[in-house]
Amino acid sequence: MKKNNFFVLxxxxxxxxxxxxxxxxxxxTTESITNPFSYVQNRWTLDNYIQVLTANPPFWRYxxxxxxxxxxxTGLTLLIATPAAYAxxxxxxxxxxxxxxxxxxxxxxxYVLLFLSLLEIARVLGIGNNLLALSIPYSALSMPLAxxxxxxxxxxxxxxxxxAARIEGLNLWQRLRWILMPLxxxxxASTGIIIFLFSWNEYPIALTWISEVELITLPVAxxxxxxxxxxxxxxxxxxxxxxxxxxxxxxIVLFFQRQIISGLTQGAIKG
Amino acid sequence: xxxxxxxAGLLIIIVFGIPIVRxxxxxxHASSVLTKLEVLPNNGANWIRILGDDRFxxxxxxxxxxxxxxxxxxxxxxxLIALLLDQKxxxxxxxxxxxxxxxALPTTIMALGWRWIFxxxxxxxxxxxxTLGLGPLNILSNPDxxxxxxxxxxxxxxxxxxxxxxxxxxxxIPNELYEAFRLEGGGKLHAFQQITLPMxxxxxxxxxxxxxxxxxxxxxxxxxxxxxxxxxxxxxLGLYAYLNALRFLDFGYSATIILLTFIxxxxxxxxxxxxxxxxxxxxxxxxS
Numbered sequence: 432m433k434k435n436n437f438f439v440l441x442x443x444x445x446x447x448x449x450x451x452x453x454x455x456x457x458x459x460t461t462e463s464i465t466n467p468f469s470y471v472q473n474r475w476t477l478d479n480y481i482q483v484l485t486a487n488p489p490f491w492r493y494x495x496x497x498x499x500x501x502x503x504x505t506g507l508t509l510l511i512a513t514p515a516a517y518a519x520x521x522x523x524x525x526x527x528x529x530x531x532x533x534x535x536x537x538x539x540x541x542y543v544l545l546f547l548s549l550l551e552i553a554r555v556l557g558i559g560n561n562l563l564a565l566s567i568p569y570s571a572l573s574m575p576l577a578x579x580x581x582x583x584x585x586x587x588x589x590x591x592x593x594x595a596a597r598i599e600g601l602n603l604w605q606r607l608r609w610i611l612m613p614l615x616x617x618x619x620a621s622t623g624i625i626i627f628l629f630s631w632n633e634y635p636i637a638l639t640w641i642s643e644v645e646l647i648t649l650p651v652a653x654x655x656x657x658x659x660x661x662x663x664x665x666x667x668x669x670x671x672x673x674x675x676x677x678x679x680x681x682x683i684v685l686f687f688q689r690q691i692i693s694g695l696t697q698g699a700i701k702g
Numbered sequence: 703x704x705x706x707x708x709x710a711g712l713l714i715i716i717v718f719g720i721p722i723v724r725x726x727x728x729x730x731h732a733s734s735v736l737t738k739l740e741v742l743p744n745n746g747a748n749w750i751r752i753l754g755d756d757r758f759x760x761x762x763x764x765x766x767x768x769x770x771x772x773x774x775x776x777x778x779x780x781x782l783i784a785l786l787l788d789q790k791x792x793x794x795x796x797x798x799x800x801x802x803x804x805x806a807l808p809t810t811i812m813a814l815g816w817r818w819i820f821x822x823x824x825x826x827x828x829x830x831x832x833t834l835g836l837g838p839l840n841i842l843s844n845p846d847x848x849x850x851x852x853x854x855x856x857x858x859x860x861x862x863x864x865x866x867x868x869x870x871x872x873x874x875i876p877n878e879l880y881e882a883f884r885l886e887g888g889g890k891l892h893a894f895q896q897i898t899l900p901m902x903x904x905x906x907x908x909x910x911x912x913x914x915x916x917x918x919x920x921x922x923x924x925x926x927x928x929x930x931x932x933x934x935x936x937x938x939l940g941l942y943a944y945l946n947a948l949r950f951l952d953f954g955y956s957a958t959i960i961l962l963t964f965i966x967x968x969x970x971x972x973x974x975x976x977x978x979x980x981x982x983x984x985x986x987x988x989x990s
Contacts, residue, residue: 435786435789435790435791436791436792438786439786439791439792439797442783442786442797442801443797443800443801445858446800446801446803446804446858446862447800447803449804449812449815449816449819449858450803450804450807450812450815452815452818452819452826453815453818456818464824465824467824467826467829468829468830468833511709511710511713512710514706514707514709514710515706515707515709515710515711517706518704518706518707519707530707534714537714537718539911539912539915539971540718540915541915541916541918541919541940541967542919543919543921543940544721544919544940544943544960544963544964545717545718545721546943546944546947547721547725547943547947547953547956547957547960548720548721548724548725549717549721550947551724552716552720567713568717570713571713571714571716571717571718572717574710574713574714575714578710628806631808632806632807632808632809634808634809634810634921634922635921635922635940635944639948649808650808650809650810650811650922651810653808653810653811653814653926654810654814654922654925654926656814657810657813657814657817657926658926658929666818666821666824669814669818670815670818673811673812673814673815676808676811677807677811680803680806680807680808681803683806684799684802684803684806685799688795688798688799688802689795691802691806692798692802692866692870695863695866695867696866696867696869696870
């Protein structure tokens, strides 16, 4: 027991130390940033945060952009994945097996390699620089996992229930809306949160689709800050940007850890 | 029924299928600044060029090295963490949530964080070495160490994800199995070899395959942490393809890079899959 606690401490230190170093740096004056371990007279400051929040565009703009993309992608994915998952869960054994294997293979694909073609599609359709349009590739990329998760959730429901509803005269949409979806809401929630996290964090496609600085998402904004001055010293502003960008995710992880973990592990097991 | 699957199927085909076809076609054409971005056939010149492109093969070597070493470390660490989290520990939920944090944060955020940690001369690592009278290490500006720093950051970020999947696997193993083994006089290490590893195997294989494919496509981490430098020693194939398209504006060649990367990835993943699924028989052959 004592030994375990010791290892848990090491694990937590390893997981959190890099983040705490960012927090520490974000509140430090330039002087103390360059001398982290020695005595400095004016150690603490809020300037880094003020600088980031009053920049043009202000930092919260990127948080807002990412939230828009995250929510719209999650909505669109669930809207398309739910009927597809229902279809798979009702299909014959062999068809189901083949479709599941195909979806699994597709979900292994490192999607970063798609960026060039997706960029061309965006140009042809003229949907670059549009936050809502970004949810189309994001839905497609999250689709395999979403369909896998939802179809196994539908399959786990008792068959008689839907049969009874059908005999009562409920059509497919009503059955989905009033029977299947409420009963599998835990699976829908964990699928949704994982899609949201993916869309919030996605980088290569957001980088190539969005060029207007007012519209860039948080990961792109961070990378842009990083690239703007590769060799300059004052990391304080960068650090405060990374801390601000992390706060929403820290809350999501703490509140929804159960759903996130169940979504991730179900994806691996049922796939 | 088919109609219900249609939108999802179409979307997947458009986003995953069209690019492969388009890349194949584009790889036999020139489309760059020289052709004023017009697409003209060039008789396989891209493919001839790529075979002799040292930078491509150097990046391929770096990508394979990055993927194999980081996935190996991640799997080993993840097994240990999963075993630890499977024990009775205080506040297990909170510990699990906190250790998941590195995975949940955007890669660019923590790539920037790690760049700062490895910074010379102001990062904490350099400072600690300096107080010991050692250094400067110049971790990120030395081609021999920069790639190791990117592996540390990748291990930090993705190990919790694998650990959780393995933890789910551990929880499917019935306790009776261990009880019976103990009653027959088997030691703990033996129980790990005879029960835990074989029962975890499907989980291990899926995590290894998934992580290998994803590590092969590493992009955000490298672009933000090192920019591919120093001297393109940390440059991945994904980053090289990106640079060719958006910096050198050579789309034909970029498509060729992506396609060959894809082929190498398939071969590499198949090899890893063979190794992982045959690991048991190989181990038996060595020990017997």
